Amino acid sequence: MAMPAVDTQDQPRVVLSARGLGRDFGGFTAVNDVDLDVRHGLIHALIGPNGAGKTTVFNLLTKFLQPTRGTITLLGTDITRMRPDRVARMGLVRSFQISAVFPHLTVLENLRVALQRPAGLAVQFWLPLSTLNRLNARAEALIDDLGLTAFRDTRAADLSYGRKRVLEIATTLALDPEVLLLDEPMAGMGGEDVQMVADIIRNVARDRAVLMVEHNLAVVEDICDEVTVLQRGKIIAHGDYATVSENPQVRTAYMGTEA
Numbered sequence: 001m002a003m004p005a006v007d008t009q010d011q012p013r014v015v016l017s018a019r020g021l022g023r024d025f026g027g028f029t030a031v032n033d034v035d036l037d038v039r040h041g042l043i044h045a046l047i048g049p050n051g052a053g054k055t056t057v058f059n060l061l062t063k064f065l066q067p068t069r070g071t072i073t074l075l076g077t078d079i080t081r082m083r084p085d086r087v088a089r090m091g092l093v094r095s096f097q098i099s100a101v102f103p104h105l106t107v108l109e110n111l112r113v114a115l116q117r118p119a120g121l122a123v124q125f126w127l128p129l130s131t132l133n134r135l136n137a138r139a140e141a142l143i144d145d146l147g148l149t150a151f152r153d154t155r156a157a158d159l160s161y162g163r164k165r166v167l168e169i170a171t172t173l174a175l176d177p178e179v180l181l182l183d184e185p186m187a188g189m190g191g192e193d194v195q196m197v198a199d200i201i202r203n204v205a206r207d208r209a210v211l212m213v214e215h216n217l218a219v220v221e222d223i224c225d226e227v228t229v230l231q232r233g234k235i236i237a238h239g240d241y242a243t244v245s246e247n248p249q250v251r252t253a254y255m256g257t258e259a
């Protein structure tokens, strides 16, 4: 599917884009000819049936996998051959489906640990009080922004599943990413938690771009501005949810029938 590489007047700027992205595993083509634009302030969903290539696209974008074909651009820089740590430092941050928080640390402690990494402080034993105060202030701000105030001193292990996910998103925000990639943020959650995490993601996307793989289509419909549908490694539809959900190829891919 051909899409413009440059910003059009009425759309927010593109911060992450892929052109002709492809990846083969031996003789098997897992991803082919994928064009994708992820825009500041918007939530872009990557959906498709099992085995469609969503995780592979995520791994390609974050440079965990090298593409066989195509280019990836982040904030105007070609990152196609760049290492994952450099891409992360440039502002492309991924949150994993499996929670990456420390269970025995409190919410506040987890955020302080996360905040020390981008500040380059991880190996220092002694920190000036002014630095500690700055980290604490930022940690408290993240806690408030993400609705975790009542759980500030709760150990991560004692949080509900949904709040653990929110804490995990908060730790990725400590890196202040331009683009946040979320891998099935609603996986394993019940209704109330889904609504809470959906609200948080909407909030988080106000001043950054979000690309998410999500199987829960009600959530995609509710919070995503753009949807790209993959099937057998190729894009079969792109647009807003209403448009792609009416697409006969998408209906066939999801339900095995066009009805």
Ligand SMILES: Nc1ncnc2c1ncn2[C@@H]1O[C@H](COP(=O)(O)OP(=O)(O)OP(=O)(O)O)[C@@H](O)[C@H]1O
Pocket: 025, 028, 030, 048, 049, 050, 051, 052, 053, 054, 055, 056, 057
């Ligand atoms: N390292 C690998 N070696 C060989 N084949 C792979 C490898 N990684 C993925 N594949 C294949 O590529 C295809 C796409 O897999 P991928 O995990 O990207 O799909 P997905 O859309 O994320 O699926 P799901 O929704 O089930 O997680 C699958 O057929 C998978 O078996």
